[in-house]
Amino acid sequence: MNSLSHRFRIRTTCRACGSSLVEPVLPLKPLPLLSPNVGTDDASAIEISVPADLHLCADCGLLQLMAVVDPAFQYNQFKYVTTISLGLPEHFRQSAAGILSATGLASPGKLLEIGSNDGTLLRAFQERGWGVHGIDPARKAVDIAIERGIPATLGFFNPVAAAKLRDQLGPIDLAIANNTLANIDDLDAVAEGLDIVLAQDGVFTFETSYGADVVRHMLFDTIYHEHLSYFMVKPLASYFARHGMMLFDVQRISTKGGSIRGFVQRRGGSRPLRESVATMIAEEEASKLYAHAAYNRMAAGLETIRCDLNRILDRAGVNSKTVTGWGASVGCVSLINQLDLTQRLVCVFDDHPLLDVIEGPGYRIPVASRAEVDGLDPGIIVLLAWRYAEAIAAKLLDYRNRGGRFVLPLPKVAEL
Numbered sequence: 449m450n451s452l453s454h455r456f457r458i459r460t461t462c463r464a465c466g467s468s469l470v471e472p473v474l475p476l477k478p479l480p481l482l483s484p485n486v487g488t489d490d491a492s493a494i495e496i497s498v499p500a501d502l503h504l505c506a507d508c509g510l511l512q513l514m515a516v517v518d519p520a521f522q523y524n525q526f527k528y529v530t531t532i533s534l535g536l537p538e539h540f541r542q543s544a545a546g547i548l549s550a551t552g553l554a555s556p557g558k559l560l561e562i563g564s565n566d567g568t569l570l571r572a573f574q575e576r577g578w579g580v581h582g583i584d585p586a587r588k589a590v591d592i593a594i595e596r597g598i599p600a601t602l603g604f605f606n607p608v609a610a611a612k613l614r615d616q617l618g619p620i621d622l623a624i625a626n627n628t629l630a631n632i633d634d635l636d637a638v639a640e641g642l643d644i645v646l647a648q649d650g651v652f653t654f655e656t657s658y659g660a661d662v663v664r665h666m667l668f669d670t671i672y673h674e675h676l677s678y679f680m681v682k683p684l685a686s687y688f689a690r691h692g693m694m695l696f697d698v699q700r701i702s703t704k705g706g707s708i709r710g711f712v713q714r715r716g717g718s719r720p721l722r723e724s725v726a727t728m729i730a731e732e733e734a735s736k737l738y739a740h741a742a743y744n745r746m747a748a749g750l751e752t753i754r755c756d757l758n759r760i761l762d763r764a765g766v767n768s769k770t771v772t773g774w775g776a777s778v779g780c781v782s783l784i785n786q787l788d789l790t791q792r793l794v795c796v797f798d799d800h801p802l803l804d805v806i807e808g809p810g811y812r813i814p815v816a817s818r819a820e821v822d823g824l825d826p827g828i829i830v831l832l833a834w835r836y837a838e839a840i841a842a843k844l845l846d847y848r849n850r851g852g853r854f855v856l857p858l859p860k861v862a863e864l
Contacts, residue, residue, distance in 0.1 A: 455481055455521050456498050456673075459514045463635050463677065464687045467507035470514065473743035474502035476750075477785050479672055480808035481517065483778040484801075487525030494807045498673055500782075502743065509738045510683040511659045516633045517673045519585065519604065526586035527802045528778075530568040537568050539703055540626070543655070544572040547624070550697060550711055551651045552719065557621030560613060560645060562605045562638070563628025567593030574598065581617055583609060606634070610641035619647035626655040627704075630677045639691035642712075651719075652693075652712040660732055661706025663742055665859050666749045668786050669779035669832070670704060680737060681708070681728040688712050697722040705835060754787050756861035761792055761828065769827025770794050774840055776801045776815045780832035783857055784813070789830065797821060797829065821847050834858045 462470050478497035482488065499515040531537055548554065556577035561570050564582025566589045574580045574597075582600035584590050593600040603609050614620075623646060625638075632638055642652050657670050659678035671678075685695045696719050697711040708728075713719055736742055761771050773780065773789065776798040784790055790811040797816050806813040816824070821844060829844075831837045834856050841854055841864055848854070854864035 454518070455493070455496065456515055456517045458499070459516055459633070462505035462508060462510055463512060463633055464510040464683050465505060465508040465690065467505055469506035470503045470512070471506055471740075472501050473504045473511075473740055474746055476500040476502065476668075476671065479782060479785055481673075482807070483672065483674070483781055484776055484803050484806070485526055485528040485674065485778050486522055487527050488521070495809050497809050500671060500673070502671065502678070504738065504740075504743070505683070508683045508686050509680060509732075510687075511663075511678040511680065513671075513673065513676050515673065516676065519633070522674065523585040524587070526588065528586075529566045529589050529592060531566060540569040541572045543569065543626070543709075544576060546699075547622070547653055547709075548576075550699070550709075551622065551653065553622055553651065558617055558619070558647075559622045559624065560617065560620045562623065562625040563631070564593060564598075564600055565589040567596055567598035567600060569624065569626055570598045570600075571596065578622075579617075581613070583613065605632075605641050606637040607640045607644060610644040614645050617645075619650065620645045621647050621650050623650065623652045624654070625652070627657075629654045630656045630675045630679060633676055635677075635687065636691075639688070639693065642693070643691070646714070648714065649718055650713070653709060654712075655701065655703070655707055655709045657704045658700070658706045658708045660735065660737055663737055663746055664735070665705060666746055666753070667705045667858070668750060669783045669834075669858065671786075672778050672782045674778060679708070680732050681710075681725060682732055682738070684710060685725060685729065689715075694721065695725055696720065698724045698728055750786065753857060753861055757787055757789075757830070757855065757857055758792075760855055760861065760863075761789075761830075764828050767827070770824065771828045771830065772797060772816075772824065772826040773813075773830045773832045774798070775831070775833030775836075776803065776806060777833065781806055781808075783832050787857060793830070794826065795820075795824065796832070818843060825850065826852065828853045828855055830855050830857060831864065832857065837864055 479500045481496035559578045559580045561582045564584045570580040590600045590602045659680040699709045773793045773796040795814045795816045801815045856862045
């Protein structure tokens with residue numbers, strides 16, 4: 449056993465319901481312990497891989513990773529901040545109006561964001577007159593938020609932290625967790641913490657990648673160790689119900705290739721249960737997303753993508769064309785590993801890189817800036833950041849006019 453095995457552990461029970469009936473449904477290649485978001489002074493961590501197989505709970509239906517990286521290791525030197533993600537700050541500004549409309553919270557009150565990062569979403573509510581406060585375990589992000597005049601606490605959200613926040617802030621009218629709930633292993637602690645901080649008629653709203661879309665559209669770049677859970681509506685509804693709460697509304701949103709925004713109140717709260725919850729559960733069941741066959745199709749789809757992409761890159765090698773990638777985010781690194789690109793890419797370009805080199809067991813890929821495209825003049829750029837393909841291609845017209853090629857790996861392999 450390697451010396452860093454303590455950096456992760458393997459769960460044996462479902463994190464949403466505690467059942468031991470959790471079955472492997474999608475085998476995936478292991479991913480590096482380190483990601484572009486995670487900083488460490490321990491050079492030996494580069495050589496550690498962590499299992500990334502997806503598992504399905506036979507009792508509640510939660511799709512999840514069972515390998516859990518130590519959250520302290522993952523977030524103590526966390527480098528990602530919201531403002532580097534293309535379009536996300538504007539999405540958060542638009543989200544504020546939608547959240548207030550759906551919850552009926554017309555008058556400004558007290559808001560707590562769990563996983564507040566650099567305070568971008570909190571700023572949108574602060575501008576609307578809300579009293580805001582964030583909590584996040586990443587020191588860099590918390591420091592940025594405070595510098596911007598957004599109150600924030602450094603730490604993980606759990607019952608102990610919740611009690612301190614309740615004493616400091618009083619009861620919370622609105623709690624938010626955007627792209628955070630899926631990153632938390634101890635989901636019971638979240639529900640217990642919400643019970644402490646929420647006002648009697650308060651609302652908890654969350655945004656998360658939609659597990660159904662991950663499966664239907666084969667969004668392999670969303671599967672990595674920060675994302676422990678791939679939520680669908682059925683297991684979410686039962687999870688909140690077990691904790692005396694009710695998921696009363698769910699909305700579909702387009703971020704991250706397909707996400708959902710859920711709204712939760714205490715059981716017996718003033719807001720009616722909306723049809724959206726039952727409708728989406730029925731759609732999930734009709735699509736047989738709680739059966740192994742859906743994941744067998746996903747595995748076959750991944751193999752097709754892997755083969756189609758490498759066939760194009762093999763031809764490039766025969767013609768002595770340099771193969772590079774675009775995108776050095778954690779999702780891009782997931783694709784590099786799942787699509788067998790670790791030995792193929794000469795470098796990876798990125799506009800806002802969090803690191804100089806993408807490293808993992810047995811490989812080392814330099815990260816370069818957009819300005820270096822002209823000097824290297826690659827034959828192919830694999831658009832690992834495929835959701836932003838049009839925007840990236842628009843920046844590289846000169847490269848394209850010289851005969852440079854772009855290849856999309858998802859949702860299916862294609863040349864742009």
